[in-house]
Amino acid sequence: MRQNSNHITRHRDCADCDHQSSSFFCNMAREDLKALSINKSASIYKKGQVIFNEGNRPHGLYCIYEGKVKLSKLGDFGKEQILRMAKNGDILGYRAAVCNEKYYSTATALEDSEICHISLENFNKVLCNSTDLNFKLMKLLTTDVKESEKKILNISQKNVEERVAEALMVLYEVFGMEEDGQTINVTITRKEIGDMAGVTTESTIRKLSDFSRKGLIKIDGRKLLIPDVKKLSLVAKL
Template sequence: MIFVILHLAMSEKLNNPSCATCGARQKSVFCSLNSDQLVQMDEHKGCDFYKKGETIFKEGAIARGLFCVNKGKIKLSRMGPSGKEQIVRFAKGGDIIGYNSMLSRRPLSATASCLEDSAVCFIPSQQFFALIKKDPNFSLKILELTAKNWDDASRLITDMAQKTTKQRLAEMLLWLKETFGLDEDNCIDVKLSREEIANMVGTATEAVIRLLADLKKENLIALEGKKIKMLDIHGLVMLADLID
């Protein structure tokens, strides 16, 4: 009996870690909520676990709330006209996803799927809008976040439109480095297939394979399976931006 109670208690703890003690929250838009607001959040939120490859939400669905990543790595992608996946963004601990659809009053514009096992909290729409309406600081934070996202996106449009495939690949490697950082070996700290990289760059898988080999020949990166080691970041920046 005691075991059962303990088990339930642990299970509850795991499924609903407290926002007050959540490390990911410190890095998120929820970082400056007061304790009242946190209690409210805790009461209404739920935390779910997803295995690598699982889908959190799908493009086209109506958003009922937003998701706050507690742990893990997530890719956001949309389907192109010919059925080809286009990766438009990544999320990691502390990032929120799925909120834009509520703000724009449009269906979800991307599919979120896990690049590794992840823990993701769900915060219902009402809670989100309550915060926006009652807390101007939170509202400004969301505005800043959305504004930055838009700014980044319009930068990406220019790049996609004007740069060669090789430059775009170099740029994506740098973007991945910024997003996920480097491990102790100077390798980008996320594992993506060549196909997934192609779906970021917007090219064919074969092209990515060839161009990665080129970058290796030019001593800008080293390759070891899926691991990509950054050898010459400055060189990649020059290549990507044509500053030469």
């Protein structure tokens, strides 16, 4: 909404990035990282703010410095489907960047996030000269197809219970746990969990209460705890 109000923080150099080890760009040649960082800017996006919108022309590639982002798509009338969750070091908008197509999904900050912006020109320049980056990207796309196809099977063949359990597992796998080792490290609404699983908010709420009653999860407002990950993964039929 208020994209212009982003607070531009500072220049961040990929070559000196704290998240380098776990980032998409990890293990890349220092000169390539330097080249990517020319004209790079980092902006703060407030919780709920849109980073880019489905259907827009790409202005570049994004890399999450610190934060959490959901990638979603709107269906025929207004119903949201969450396609992917992204965290520190993940890149966003690469498909549009690679093929110079419009963004195919919408990226929204799930919490206040600092996100770097790499210009299309820089990215493509490095891409042309780096077999490594090429391969990394190919690998990432391959994983994306695999994940999407898995999701097709899940939504078409699993029931609501399994899908809600799986959504929780995905949150755990992407964002991990807090220090206590059992609180999923993200704050998310019931509607969003439903939007991940392709389930209505009401059914999601009922299923979560149900899981809580069965001791599969604990509910602490918008924080969800998984005392026994293995048990929940069995419910998800993973």
